[in-house]
Amino acid sequence: MKPRRFEFHSPASIEDALALAGRFEDEFMFYAGGTEALIGLKERVIGVGHVINLKKIPGLKEIRLDAGKLHIGALVTHQEIADSPLVQDVLPGYAVLSNNVANIRVRSAGTLAGNLCFAEPNADPPSMLAALDAEVVLLGAQGVRSVPVRGYFEGPYCTVREEAEFMTEIVIPIMKGSRSAYRKVVYLNRPSAGVAAVRNVVNDAAAWEVWAGSITGMPERLDRVCALLDGLDAVDEAKIMDAAAQDMAERDVMEGVYGSEAYRKHLVAVLAVRSAMECMQ
Ligand SMILES: Cc1cc2nc3c(=O)[nH]c(=O)nc-3n(C[C@H](O)[C@H](O)[C@H](O)COP(=O)(O)OP(=O)(O)OC[C@H]3O[C@@H](n4cnc5c(N)ncnc54)[C@H](O)[C@@H]3O)c2cc1C
Known part of the structure; x- marks a missing residue:
């Protein structure tokens, strides 16, 4: 058409x-x-x-590290993030995620900001950005505001961004000694489910953030999985599967072409184990 x-x-x-x-x-x-x-x-x-x-606007193509935070400009594509030596150095888990978004054609043209503004519910970045406690910067007639990714999404195709607000950049804090990993299952070019795990070290103790994506239209924190992992020295597959199943029991998961509710809930449990394992290696 x-x-x-x-x-x-x-x-x-x-x-x-x-x-x-x-x-x-x-x-x-x-x-x-x-x-x-x-x-x-x-x-x-x-x-x-x-x-x-937006492509003729200068200054929006930058990836830079400033005061311990990674800034990704509005026109930076997924592939540019994946190929960035800086991202590979400070946030290797995110570089890997970007390298696996969609296909090479979409990654080469599609921007991270565009992904977050469109808020298509089957998307990779939101869960990882939530786990990393990233913020998006929005500029509109009322001025500029920073919004935590954890509170940015409201549902499929729906965010707190006003239509006339422009997303200038995505800002990700870099935590020393932190590890991150993202695992997903893809159907027809988009994820049926994805889980991001981040293992931070706070006062010599592990502090986990494990978030599921592509299941409800917004990133979902797996509270029981996080609490369990905080106290574990090694991955206990059965316990994580059980905790994730309990977390998922409280969620209304989307049904449709990407899988049934039960299937996607099961995927989340399996992917929670895999992403946690990768962080512990
Ligand atoms: C075939 C296909 C497969 C895909 N598979 C995946 C996948 O596996 N995982 C995944 O995460 N994503 C996937 N995507 C989504 C992809 O990541 C997005 O299409 C891409 O990132 C959007 O960026 P864009 O720059 O092309 O946005 P555009 O298409 O240009 O814009 C998208 C929306 O965002 C708005 N917008 C864009 N930039 C800004 C800004 N700076 N401020 C305010 N509003 C803005 C536009 O007005 C529009 O509403 C897929 C897409 C396609 C087409």
Whole structure:
């Protein structure tokens, strides 16, 4: 199908992009890599009269480390994150995750910010970013605000970001001695479920963050798994499976083409074991 006719704008600054967004109100969309936007426009699920291209805005392609935090600019693609020597050095688990998002065509054009703004429920970054306690920076007419990823998602395709708010960057704290791993099961190019495990060391003791993704439309902390792992010296597969099953019993998991509720809950338990094991190696 051909998209509805739209005007294509290429502002040269964030301020100009925001001014256009303010002018066109409900009749616009931002456009970064276009991997989701183009499908939506062509299928006419998205029918806006104005597309605001972000790619000509300078300064949004940077990955940098500043005061112990990794900053990833709005136009950085998944593949650029995967290939970044800096990310490979300070956050190797996240580099591996990025290298396994979708396929090479989507990774080369699709941005991390676009992934988080679109909030497609079957996505890899949210659970890992939640486990790492990352924040997204949003800029709008009211000014700038930082939102923890843990409170950013509200459900499938739904976040606390206002339509006219621009995501300028993603900020991830780097914890010394921390290890991270992400495991997923993929069906038709997207994850049916994924689990991110992060093992931090706080006051010489392990402090785990284990989060499941692609199951409810928002990252879900596996509280019992985290508490169990905090007190374990080695992975106990049966205990983790049991704790994850209890965590999952309280969740309403999406049904559909990516699997039944029972199947996806089982995947979460298996993936919790695997990602924890990888962190402990
Ligand atoms: C075939 C296919 C397979 C995929 N498989 C996976 C997968 O396995 N795992 C996974 O995690 N993801 C997967 N994805 C999703 C992919 O990660 C996203 O499509 C990509 O990251 C979106 O980025 P983009 O730059 O192309 O966004 P665009 O398509 O340009 O934009 C997406 C949305 O975000 C908005 N937007 C973009 N940037 C900003 C910004 N800076 N501020 C405010 N709004 C913004 C746009 O207005 C639009 O609504 C898949 C996508 C496709 C098409």
